[in-house]
Amino acid sequence: xxxxxxxxxxxxxxxxxxxxxxxxxxxxxxxxxxxxxxxxxxxxxxxxxxxxxxxxxxxxxxxxxxxxxxxxxxxxxxxxxxxxxxxxxxxxxxxxxxxxxxxxxxxxxxxxxxxxxxxxxxxxxxxxxxxxx
Ligand code: HEC
Numbered sequence: 001x002x003x004x005x006x007x008x009x010x011x012x013x014x015x016x017x018x019x020x021x022x023x024x025x026x027x028x029x030x031x032x033x034x035x036x037x038x039x040x041x042x043x044x045x046x047x048x049x050x051x052x053x054x055x056x057x058x059x060x061x062x063x064x065x066x067x068x069x070x071x072x073x074x075x076x077x078x079x080x081x082x083x084x085x086x087x088x089x090x091x092x093x094x095x096x097x098x099x100x101x102x103x104x105x106x107x108x109x110x111x112x113x114x115x116x117x118x119x120x121x122x123x124x125x126x127x128x129x130x131x132x133x
Contacts, residue, residue: 044116052116063101072101076121089118
């Protein structure tokens with residue numbers, strides 16, 4: 001996929017690439033996130049789950065590393081997040097971390113979407129390695 005190639009190119013260019021990528025992706029995200037978010041009742045459907053897995057890799061991964069092993073942001077692998085309450089993770093993803101690069105996602109993602117991301121982060125130890133190699 002072309003996006004993947006671009007992503008790698010950005011990664012090679014380092015921090016500037018990361019930031020640029022984040023900026024480039026945010027409008028795209030808005031378009032793709034909204035329609036399906038409205039259909040949701042509780043757990044995201046299969047299609048939405050796939051979109052969220054993709055988002056975790058492409059968007060969160062742009063800062064936290066393609067395999068979530070850390071980059072501009074800290075690692076998000078299960079070992080790294082062990083001991084951090086789900087409520088904390090949910091809060092951080094919803095509201096971001098003021099004064100840092102971690103952005104709030106509550107305007108782009110529904111509550112259920114964020115719950116699903118927290119679930120992914122806390123239940124899949126090698127999410128990165130498994131899915132994106
Ligand atoms: C623009 C860069 C950027 C993007 C995009 C980003 N993050 Fe972050 N994130 C950060 C930074 C930087 C921190 C650390 C901030 C600090 O503690 O000062 C962070 C912190 C976090 C933390 C807290 C980790 C801990 O150990 O306490 C979580 C959880 C997190 N991000 C999840 C996500 C998720 C999920 C996404 C995608 C929906 C995402 N982030 C997207 C930059 C980013």
